[in-house]
Structures are given as C-alpha cells and as structure tokens.
Amino acid sequence: xxxxxxxxxxxxxxxxxxxxxxxxxxxxxxxxxxxxxxxxxxxxxxxxxxxxxxxxxxxxxxxxxxxxxxxxxxxxxxxxxxxxxxxxxxxxxxxxxxxxxxxxxxxxxxxxxxxxxxxxxxxxxxxxxxxxxxxxxxxxxxxxxxxxxxxxxxxxxxxxxxxxxxxxxxxxxxxxxxxxxxxxxxxxxxxxxxxxxxxxxxxxxxxxxxxxxxxxxxxxxxxxxxxxxxxxxxxxxxxxxxx
Numbered sequence: 001x002x003x004x005x006x007x008x009x010x011x012x013x014x015x016x017x018x019x020x021x022x023x024x025x026x027x028x029x030x031x032x033x034x035x036x037x038x039x040x041x042x043x044x045x046x047x048x049x050x051x052x053x054x055x056x057x058x059x060x061x062x063x064x065x066x067x068x069x070x071x072x073x074x075x076x077x078x079x080x081x082x083x084x085x086x087x088x089x090x091x092x093x094x095x096x097x098x099x100x101x102x103x104x105x106x107x108x109x110x111x112x113x114x115x116x117x118x119x120x121x122x123x124x125x126x127x128x129x130x131x132x133x134x135x136x137x138x139x140x141x142x143x144x145x146x147x148x149x150x151x152x153x154x155x156x157x158x159x160x161x162x163x164x165x166x167x168x169x170x171x172x173x174x175x176x177x178x179x180x181x182x183x184x185x186x187x188x189x190x191x192x193x194x195x196x197x198x199x200x201x202x203x204x205x206x207x208x209x210x211x212x213x214x215x216x217x218x219x220x221x222x223x224x225x226x227x228x229x230x231x232x233x234x235x236x237x238x239x240x241x242x243x
Contacts, residue, residue, distance in 0.1 A: 056117025
C-alpha cells in the first residue's frame with residue numbers, strides 16, 4: 001500500500017505519455033477509473049503479474065516502468081515489450097479470464113493502481129469511450145508485434161536492433177547532451193530479446209553500431225548519437241513519431 005499521501009497529488013497532476021491508455025481518456029473518465037482500485041507502491045524487481053497465473057486484476061501504471069517477459073516450455077525466455085506510466089497491463093486476462101500470457105516486472109520503484117477484473121469490465125461497459133481507448137491500445141500493441149515479426153524475417157540482427165532503437169526513442173526517447181537516450185533501462189540481453197537475438201549477437205550488433213558512431217552504449221542505456229544515420233541504416237526514411 002502507498003504510505004506517502006503526496007503520491008496521490010503526483011498522480012492527479014501527471015501528464016500522461018502520448019498513446020498510453022491514460023492519455024486517451026478524458027479527465028472525467030480518468031478520474032472515475034482512478035477511484036475504482038487500490039493505489040500501491042512497489043520496489044524494483046517486483047513481479048506484478050506471473051505468466052500462467054489465473055488472476056484477473058488490471059494494473060494502471062501511474063509512475064512506473066515495467067518489462068513484459070514470457071517463456072516457453074524449454075526454458076527460453078524473451079522480453080516482449082516495455083510499458084511506461086499511463087499504460088495498462090493485465091487487461092487481456094481481465095477481459096477473457098484466460099491464464100496470464102506473460103510476466104510483468106517493475107524496472108524501478110513503481111506506483112500502480114490495482115483494479116479487480118469484474119470492476120474494470122463494468123467500468124468499460126458504462127464508459128464506451130474507455131472501451132474504445134483500450135481497443136486502440138491493443139491495436140497499437142498488435143501493430144508493434146507485427147512490425148517486429150516483419151523485421152525479424154527481413155533484416156539481419158544489426159538492422160533489427162537499429163529499428164527497435166528508433167521505435168523506442170519515438171515512444172520513450174529523452175534528449176541528452178550526448179544525443180537521444182532510448183529512455184528505458186534495458187540490459188544488452190533484454191535488447192537482444194526484443195529483436196529475437198541471443199545476448200552475444202546483440203552485443204556484437206551494438207559494438208558495430210557504436211563503432212559507426214551511431215550510438216553510445218552505457219549501463220542499462222543506449223544513446224542514439226546520429227538519429228538520421230541510424231534511420232538510414234535501419235531502412236527507415238523518418239521516425240513515425242517524434243521523440
């Protein structure tokens with residue numbers, strides 16, 4: 001449970017990132033949603049959702065960065081996505097009652113709103129605009145997943161990685177003195193998972209991009225030093241969304 005009462009004030013004045021579930025809601029609908037659940041704070045490394053569980057609660061990320069991972073029966077795991085403040089996780093099981101399809105883990109200290117599945121479904125039933133917003137979010141996720149599959153089929157690892165880095169800065173990028181940070185703390189292994197590559201392959205691709213002075217590697221961060229050059233290498237004419 002949240003112990004610091006100032007967190008509620010921070011949530012009330014938050015500016016939600018473009019494209020997130022919370023950003024797509026009106027002030028009135030957003031206020032109603034935030035009154036439905038329990039505000040909770042978590043440390044880094046906390047598992048909010050475990051793959052295979054039967055829970056149906058949804059989590060609204062109010063001040064949080066989480067990674068979505070999944071595994072298969074032979075033990076291989078992959079990082080599937082990154083979610084940020086304003087996003088919603090756990091909505092698939094809330095809607096159809098199926099077991100959780102992935103694990104969601106906090107990457108840093110996180111503040112989230114937990115809403116029980118039946119309560120969330122009732123909210124969507126009386127608020128069609130919220131249901132539409134959720135459908136738009138799901139469409140965005142599907143578009144991201146489809147693009148990654150096309151990338152994997154059509155490009156080598158280095159170019160796939162370049163395309164993912166550009167996608168990350170278009171969504172989460174943060175300008176710095178050195179260039180544009182991808183804005184999310186990912187290890188090299190996790191970056192590799194996002195492009196379906198083993199860690200050693202991802203490291204090799206990152207070294208090559210750094211040698212070409214397109215990026216600068218840091219601890220759990222990548223800074224894009226030449227956005228135009230990286231876009232040219234990635235076979236992308238421009239960023240679809242500005243960082």
